[in-house]
Amino acid sequence: MSTTADAISQMRAEQSWMQRNKMIVTPLLFLLPGVLFFAVYVVIPIFQSFQISLYRWDGLGEATYIGLGNYQELLTDRNFEISLWNNVKWLVLYLLAIPAGLFIALFLNQTVVGIRLYKSLFFFPFVLSQVVVGLVFSWFYLPREGLLNNIITAFGFESVNILGDPTLATYGIIAAGLWPQTAYCMILYLTGLNAVDPEQVEAGRLDGAKGWKMLWYVILPQLKPATFIAFVVTIIGALRSFDLISIMTNGGPFGSTRVLSFYMFERALSEFGFRMGYGSAIAVVLFFIMLFFIAYFLYSMWRDEQEARR
């Protein structure tokens, strides 16, 4: 008896530490590069932003600790308030891309000659760079020469200067952003529609469902994963709405189209900015807004997984 036990322990001793622990060490090693980069480029900077937001610092000289001073200033900063409201407008109105994308996807989900071509044409705006989209729309909106105003005046209305009017400019930019975002949602729904179970549709039809009822009770529940992804990318897209603003209005007129990310950039990194602490404080606020959504996404994914396991 004792000889076999001895033999095993001897074998164990002969195995190196590496061999004994390889079930733990191997995955850790594989994870290491990713974890390292994620920590250096994402996690640590987040905490650094928290820290910097407590200082007054121009990015070069000495940083002075001012506690929550930057946040106090944010509370009375009207530009911050405007940016925050604009973010809300973006979040709400950008979601229009989801029903619009669904509508186009349903419309294109048929077998006609050349449907692939039509689909790709509808998808085209998403392939364009945001910068190009911004430029095209700012020409479209031009006060006199623009196409939009030519159409409006042809019908006898007064011409409008959308991007020059502080009350309209943000909506003008969101409309520009919706163009590619709708295309994105459309492609998500198109792939989703491919996975719709024809038997369920058949069964629904036998039970007398058609039109809206068919869509609402049979098709849409099956598109739930696509809707979820469309929701996620649209929310994230709305929070990242930086390039369009920068191209189309540069935050103007008089700061009425800024959103938090743009305001943060302006305060911390632009030509007249370099208030790193203040910029970080804005970044922290933006981070918590994002965290709210991300937590929700993670929670609903986790819940779905739980349900799938049951």
Add this chain to the structure above:
Amino acid sequence: MRSIFKTSAAALAAATMLSGAAQADLEGTLTIISDMSNPGPRAVMEGLAADFDALHPNLTVDLTIVDREAWKTQIRNALSAEPPDVVNWYAANRMAPYVNSGLFMDISDWWDAGDYAGLESVRGAMTMNDAQWGVPYTYYQWGVYYREDIFNELGLSEPTTWEEELANCQVIVDSGRACYTIGTRFLWTAGGWFDYLNMRTNGFDFHMELARGEVPWTDDRVRQTFANWRQLIDMGAFIEDHQNYSWQEALPFMVNGQATAYLMGNFAVDQLRNAGLTDDQLDFYQFPAITEGLDMGEDAPTDTFHVASGAQNVEAARAFLQFVTSADVQSRINGPDGLGQLPVNANASVADDEFIQQGFEMLSQNATGGIAQFFDRDWPAEMASIGMEGLQEFMVFPDNLDDILDRLESARQRIY
């Protein structure tokens, strides 16, 4: 630590060689980062580097040209990590962040040693905390560039007083044109208008007090400036929807004759000529007087060279600065084939160009009030950006003035 030691050692070496710096055989590499990225200035800068390289056989000049707008944000990184020897920047308050954080080298000794003969008049613009931090290489006048042919057609002459200006403008507006084109999308153009209106209404000294934050924005004198501005706005002097245009996008209004004049820096001339306007159609006048008896102050932004405090080849940098500001080189680089602007060296010759000559005359004879840099260079950066945003808003919604001034005032109290 190493670089600090190296720098001080190099500075010591430079100091011992003193006046002989330019003649001494320079060695090693001189790294220059320049923001002269527009085609004309770029050629000038490349020429400068090549000439300096040829002058000193043992020295290699390593020139990097960065986009002018991008440089405004990149300079921080460039100066703090592996700094080059020489960089481009701007005079006055724009130097403050780099002077205060010790990234520009104090070159007062070189000024005192007489490196820059003929530059005495511009020394003030390079002075901060009682020391000099660089040298200028070019400057240019601001003023009203106008369509001479349209003025002739309407029987107008260059205005010299505010009454004449308003009368002129009324005639222009009645003829279906706007008096002034302007594109305020990037805000600074509105700063130019404020500079001039305020300097003419309240004088240069008051303007500078406001820039230094010594006067509240809600002061009645500031309100008077805006009241004068409003006279023009209310009569429709400016083109509509100017908040949508950049300064270049506002040029066609003048080229097409929809607007007759442009308050701009001399760099606009090149663009107007390229757009097809001849010198017969274009002319220039000094911004008219508003309050009688005030000495005229002018905007004349100055572009500069600085030595980084972490420079490796201080000796060569010193020689280069001296080279750039010497009378010969100044005449050449600011000439019509070069930048087409004003030389900073009093001994240099001024190019034979209608506008440069007029600008030179104006600045040397009729700018007794003083020379300002520009709104975004004289005011601290943060105040400038908030201020210019307010100015743009005022030009679109003049009724918001009280609100704008209150906002600027609270910003002033916080920033200074």
